Amino acid sequence: MSTDGLPNLTDAGIKSFLETAPLYSQRRFKLPLTPRKNLRIEEIDSFCEVCDQTRPFHNNALRDTGADKAAAAMLIPQYLSTGKHSFSFSCVSCRKSIRIYMVEQIVDDRTITIQKYGQLPRGDIPRDKTLQRFLKGDRDNYEKAVICLSHEYGIAAFAYFRRIVENNIYRLLDLLLEDLKSSGGDDENFIAIQSLREESPMSEKIKIANLALPGHLKPDGLNPLGKLYQVLSEGVHNLPEEECLKKAKATSECLAFLVSELASRKEHRARFKSMIGEL
Numbered sequence: 387m388s389t390d391g392l393p394n395l396t397d398a399g400i401k402s403f404l405e406t407a408p409l410y411s412q413r414r415f416k417l418p419l420t421p422r423k424n425l426r427i428e429e430i431d432s433f434c435e436v437c438d439q440t441r442p443f444h445n446n447a448l449r450d451t452g453a454d455k456a457a458a459a460m461l462i463p464q465y466l467s468t469g470k471h472s473f474s475f476s477c478v479s480c481r482k483s484i485r486i487y488m489v490e491q492i493v494d495d496r497t498i499t500i501q502k503y504g505q506l507p508r509g510d511i512p513r514d515k516t517l518q519r520f521l522k523g524d525r526d527n528y529e530k531a532v533i534c535l536s537h538e539y540g541i542a543a544f545a546y547f548r549r550i551v552e553n554n555i556y557r558l559l560d561l562l563l564e565d566l567k568s569s570g571g572d573d574e575n576f577i578a579i580q581s582l583r584e585e586s587p588m589s590e591k592i593k594i595a596n597l598a599l600p601g602h603l604k605p606d607g608l609n610p611l612g613k614l615y616q617v618l619s620e621g622v623h624n625l626p627e628e629e630c631l632k633k634a635k636a637t638s639e640c641l642a643f644l645v646s647e648l649a650s651r652k653e654h655r656a657r658f659k660s661m662i663g664e665l
């Protein structure tokens with residue numbers, strides 16, 4: 387099987403897999419050029435419920451087991467092979483919270499596939515608080531989208547996010563207009579956003595959306611509104627699972643970025659007005 391496009395197996399790759407991969411999901415890597423003995427890594431980061439903040443967690447297991455030492459003493463080379471590996475980490479600050487992961491690895495000539503088959507404690511499903519508030523009228527779809535995303539059910543997640551964009555795009559445009567009005571944004575953006583409310587072919591809307599945002603809503607020139615209109619123009623049926631997963635994540639990010647930027651600007655404006663109004 388081709389190894390093109392597969393990432394190399396690195397400590398960083400294993401770390402991110404342990405931290406974020408859902409239970410029973412798999413990742414495939416190219417075996418590293420410098421052979422490694424096992425999947426062991428020294429540290430992960432996780433939100434510690436005792437310290438109430440994200441902390442490094444260190445590996446609790448001794449570096450070499452008795453068997454490792456015996457093999458080393460007999461000069462038997464050890465290579466990563468098909469089998470299982472368990473990890474146990476504890477928070478460096480409180481030493482109280484622990485993270486345990488069980489991983490199965492399947493090794494062939496050039497690649498390794500790892501699957502997470504156990505994890506304690508259960509991972510949280512991440513929800514964006516601001517987005518949750520903005521989508522409170524569409525809560526059911528957002529919940530389903532987030533759950534599908536957390537299990538990496540890409541096709542389903544993308545379908546739900548696409549529906550969410552469809553249902554809420556006009557509310558998003560309203561927020562944008564409000565922001566443009568109060569920040570004295572230029573007329574061109576204003577007219578563009580308004581014309582997005584009118585009936586026109588989707589290809590036209592994508593073009594308009596891609597030009598309609600003021601600079602502060604386009605981090606490094608990336609236009610989240612353009613991306614959202616792109617999503618509306620795409621059908622789910624032709625796309626492979628992985629592609630859908632990528633698009634679902636991107637849609638979630640674009641929505642979260644726009645909604646949280648607009649909401650915090652609105653809040654700042656209100657606070658400023660109430661302070662200065664009293665002078």
Ligand SMILES: [Zn+2]
Nearest residue numbers: 434437477480
């Ligand atoms: Zn802690």
